[in-house]
Amino acid sequence: MTDSQRLAARVNEVSERELLERIFPRLAVLGSPILGPGDDAAVLAAPDGRVVVSTDTQTEGQDFRLTWPNGYRTAGADVGWKAAAQNLSDINAMGAVATGMVVSLTLPAETEVAWVEGLADGLVEAIVGLGAPGCTVAGGDLGLGGELSVTVTVLGSLEGRAPVLRSGARPGDVVAVAGKLGTAAAGLALLEHGPRYAGLGEEARGVIRAFCRPRPPLAAGPAAARAGATALMDLSDGLLKDGDRLGRASGVVLDLDPAVLAAHAALLAGPAAAVGAEPLRWVLGGGEDHGLLAAFPPSSHLPEGFTAIGSVVPPAGGPGGVAIGGRPAEPSGWDHFAR
Amino acid sequence: MTDSQRLAARVNEVSERELLERIFPRLAVLGSPILGPGDDAAVLAAPDGRVVVSTDTQTEGQDFRLTWPNGYRTAGADVGWKAAAQNLSDINAMGAVATGMVVSLTLPAETEVAWVEGLADGLVEAIVGLGAPGCTVAGGDLGLGGELSVTVTVLGSLEGRAPVLRSGARPGDVVAVAGKLGTAAAGLALLEHGPRYAGLGEEARGVIRAFCRPRPPLAAGPAAARAGATALMDLSDGLLKDGDRLGRASGVVLDLDPAVLAAHAALLAGPAAAVGAEPLRWVLGGGEDHGLLAAFPPSSHLPEGFTAIGSVVPPAGGPGGVAIGGRPAEPSGWDHFAR
Structure with a gap:
């Protein structure tokens, strides 16, 4: 397959390995976890002996539309950015700092490979653009499905501090x-x-x-x-x-x-x-x-x-x-x- | 709503809070992470300063059918068991031991609450039945969607050992x-x-x-x-x-x-x-x-x-x-x- 054919390809026209080979290099700018994608699981540092974890799914039709009534077309990079940002926010809300994320994508067969590449770029843009420099994309999962959905799970470090919960507000605060x-x-x-x-x-x-x-x-x-x-x-x-x-x-x-x-x-x-x-x-x-x-x-x-x-x-x-x-x-x- | 009405309820007939209140008690048998469900994120122990992480999605129609051609009807507990087991296996394959998981569910509006309760029970049955005693369900996410899907992300501990990779086999082994x-x-x-x-x-x-x-x-x-x-x-x-x-x-x-x-x-x-x-x-x-x-x-x-x-x-x-x-x-x- 030539590069120009690949640009037009849909995800059911390439192997899982080819698709992963298009995605992983886009994530490399983020630096490396202890063990990154490619084995059965990834390994991340948890420097203070604890790990903060949160997970969130975005589903087409519920959380976003690929084309909105006003004509705006959602880019893959929009979905990747938002999936990363939502989860980074949950780590932020514990007073913690993100250390890495794993991403599970469910893709309709007709999804364009370029759209998926855009999604990977959006993850990176959010991590870099929002200021989560220690955060990597450590691994993930790809599968076909009837509707597009993206689940991000993000891990974080409390850096030795106690997590800040919802339950500690006191009168006078x-x-x-x-x-x-x-x-x-x-x-x-x-x-x-x-x-x-x-x-x-x-x-x-x-x-x-x-x-x-x-x-x-x-x-x-x-x-x-x-x-x-x-x-x-x-x-x-x-x-x-x-x-x-x-x-x-x-x-x-x-x-x-x-x-x-x-x-x-x-x-x-x-x-x-x-x-x-x-x-x-x-x-x-x-x-x-x-x-x-x-x-x-x-x-x-x-x-x-x-x-x-x-x-x-x-x-x-x-x-x-x-x-x-x-x-x-x-x-x-x-x-x-x-x- | 009475208990008997609740048994027949579909997920769009209850609030998210009610649904979570039906699920969380079923998970409590697994013991507690450092911080469990209910805040923005959970906190798990990472006793050796590293954490193993893997994620996997099961989607209706791709990974399972709710009713199979031979008439078998997939129970919520089957889907919960398999979602847990697949991910526990990835931790196992690193030579590690599972410490906790988070679960993101996408549910069609007509899904019965009892089916979702069964899914929670299946997670617990797999964790207990397969022998992952230190593993908890630390948190999750619920959302509506057109097709049922379950993403589990599991964390694990290497207990001070090096991860066993795919790349170390040598002639003679x-x-x-x-x-x-x-x-x-x-x-x-x-x-x-x-x-x-x-x-x-x-x-x-x-x-x-x-x-x-x-x-x-x-x-x-x-x-x-x-x-x-x-x-x-x-x-x-x-x-x-x-x-x-x-x-x-x-x-x-x-x-x-x-x-x-x-x-x-x-x-x-x-x-x-x-x-x-x-x-x-x-x-x-x-x-x-x-x-x-x-x-x-x-x-x-x-x-x-x-x-x-x-x-x-x-x-x-x-x-x-x-x-x-x-x-x-x-x-x-x-x-x-x-x-």
């Missing part, structure tokens, strides 16, 4: 966030209901990029741990829903400041106007920005990347949860299994 | 196997082409069980490492194909003894007669038994569970591979991407 709020939801709304992608300006394209290639603040998780954060979690399902989880896990209420929420919403006025949406709903309920929600002890100096968004108050007899300006708020956001 | 050869392929043939399951006898049901619930010999991997095995791999794609991989990785030829192969084939005479198949083809080309293929130094005392099946010879100018009775053999077996 400062509630803070790092990263964007509602921007990915704005991007999703444009993809689903917005004007044609080809005619969009830079601001609109930017929020679409925030959905397709989220940017978890990977320096902020370890920084929060070093600064003594009492609780930390990934904002993947929306501020109110994730805030409710953190509040219940800690047995406290996170009381959010309406003025700060409004300031975040104001940043999304342009995209909101384009689709006739209320941007505060995106800030409160939009998922997949992969910022961090944290609690810090009273009068902490917040680490770089975090801004205060409220305070922790007692649960007032309930199980804990989230409030806005002192009023209990209904958690909303994503539930993959909601009716 | 003894080739040995642990576990079954061709039995899962016999089971697959009965599922696809055999008489109705309801009328089958115990021998036929046994080979179907070997396909649905493979039994990797988990004591044999670490035993091989302790005994000085020079090469070790999982037999997942068939003896000739996997043997060819090991031979090429080591730059040697694995010369298999035809009399031993015939003895393995004779064990499958009953199922072979039922579907008019040649059992030696199953022994040579059948995948998914998840036994081990190993090379040991000359005149080694083979560890328990291994039997000799041939010897390692020089590559005779070629890249290495596999032979039978001195004659080069064409590798066959599974290639998920073969035309």
